[in-house]
Amino acid sequence: MIFLGRLPCLLGDHCGAARDSRMAAVASRIAGVKGLADAGIAMVPGEYRRDSDPRQCVEIEEIPVIDLSDVEKCSPARILAIDSIRSASRDWGFFQIVGHGFPEELMASMMELVHDFFRLPIEDRSVYYSEDSSSKFRMGTSFIPSKETRRMWQDFLHQACYPPCEIAQLPTKPPSYVKISTAYAEAMNRLSKRVLGLFSESLGLESGALEEAFGGERHTMRMNYYPPCPEPELTIGLDAHADPNGFTILQQDTRVKDGLQILHCGAWVPIKPLPGAFVVNIGDQLQILSNDVYKSVEHRVVVNSERTRVSIASFYGPAEDSHIAPMAQLVTDDAPACFKESAYGKYLQSFYASKLDGKAAIKTVRY
Ligand SMILES: O=C(O)CCC(=O)C(=O)O
Numbered sequence: 001m002i003f004l005g006r007l008p009c010l011l012g013d014h015c016g017a018a019r020d021s022r023m024a025a026v027a028s029r030i031a032g033v034k035g036l037a038d039a040g041i042a043m044v045p046g047e048y049r050r051d052s053d054p055r056q057c058v059e060i061e062e063i064p065v066i067d068l069s070d071v072e073k074c075s076p077a078r079i080l081a082i083d084s085i086r087s088a089s090r091d092w093g094f095f096q097i098v099g100h101g102f103p104e105e106l107m108a109s110m111m112e113l114v115h116d117f118f119r120l121p122i123e124d125r126s127v128y129y130s131e132d133s134s135s136k137f138r139m140g141t142s143f144i145p146s147k148e149t150r151r152m153w154q155d156f157l158h159q160a161c162y163p164p165c166e167i168a169q170l171p172t173k174p175p176s177y178v179k180i181s182t183a184y185a186e187a188m189n190r191l192s193k194r195v196l197g198l199f200s201e202s203l204g205l206e207s208g209a210l211e212e213a214f215g216g217e218r219h220t221m222r223m224n225y226y227p228p229c230p231e232p233e234l235t236i237g238l239d240a241h242a243d244p245n246g247f248t249i250l251q252q253d254t255r256v257k258d259g260l261q262i263l264h265c266g267a268w269v270p271i272k273p274l275p276g277a278f279v280v281n282i283g284d285q286l287q288i289l290s291n292d293v294y295k296s297v298e299h300r301v302v303v304n305s306e307r308t309r310v311s312i313a314s315f316y317g318p319a320e321d322s323h324i325a326p327m328a329q330l331v332t333d334d335a336p337a338c339f340k341e342s343a344y345g346k347y348l349q350s351f352y353a354s355k356l357d358g359k360a361a362i363k364t365v366r367y
């Protein structure tokens with residue numbers, strides 16, 4: 001195993017051929033890196049490079065912000081929220097929610113926890129490193145480094161929430177890891193179920209219809225860690241992709257202005273973090289179940305040279321052994337089924353076995 005620890009300015013003060021061979025040497029060492037955090041890389045190595053500056057985007061309107069404050073108490077508020085979810089899902093595939101009732105202190109402590117984890121010495125972190133996408137808890141870097149020719153400027157933690165991983169699989173450092181992450185997962189699971197009911201009603205279905213179609217649940221978290229990058233114009237934090245699950249509830253880092261962008265009407269649009277809000281986006285399974293009424297949307301993440309950005313993505317979806325097809329209520333003579341039935345577990349396996357590539361996964365199940 002190679003632990004990079006710190007590589008102080010290995011690349012910074014070289015030029016020409018000497019620099020190129022230095023680059024190659026560092027690039028090959030990076031092949032063994034178990035994480036970018038603290039690697040001290042001073043120039044973006046070849047395998048992290050992209051052809052054009054991904055930070056270019058257009059700042060048009062903001063995605064809709066939907067208030068969930070009174071949705072369980074008052075029927076006009078519920079009708080308004082459901083209407084807003086319907087139009088936001090159709091027009092954008094992305095929206096932000098406020099008044100969601102998720103404790104703000106827990107949002108803040110979870111954010112700190114992820115920063116604290118990646119501040120641990122690499123020896124403490126690397127015991128969790130794995131490239132096995134079926135592990136219930138793991139630390140990773142990029143997407144699947146051993147298969148990638150193009151890497152992404154990020155490290156991450158993946159944690160299974162429901163079904164959960166064993167407590168013994170979770171980190172003992174920082175000492176509050178288990179307590180905070182399990183409290184976050186529980187509160188997020190409750191919120192996800194409420195949002196699932198609202199999605200159902202927004203499609204004109206009974207509140208429990210999507211839950212029934214999910215046939216159980218698979219809820220996981222990906223805690224993305226994007227360290228500052230010396231040349232952010234040359235690389236990307238996360239390549240364009242659509243999420244393969246039902247829907248995602250994302251907590252952004254309110255200390256960092258730029259990061260997430262979504263593809264809207266052919267242009268990349270930045271999603272500015274809103275304090276206290278979560279970003280919600282449609283995933284492939286909701287696109288399939290809704291028979292194309294809602295669509296998963298490509299999104300990507302850019303990095304910056306000043307600050308580490310953390311995001312916490314909670315992926316909610318069907319049970320892995322469920323078979324997913326367009327809901328019978330949404331298939332008509334005018335709107336025949338657009339997708340073949342597929343086993344969700346298999347769908348996920350093929351998603352994780354390939355590189356992040358826009359909406360490639362859903363095309364494989366389209367008629
Ligand atoms: O970091 C972000 O804002 C988005 C992360 C994301 O898209 C993902 O983890 O699937």
Ligand SMILES: [Fe+2]
Binds near residue numbers: 241242299313
């Ligand atoms: Fe995503």
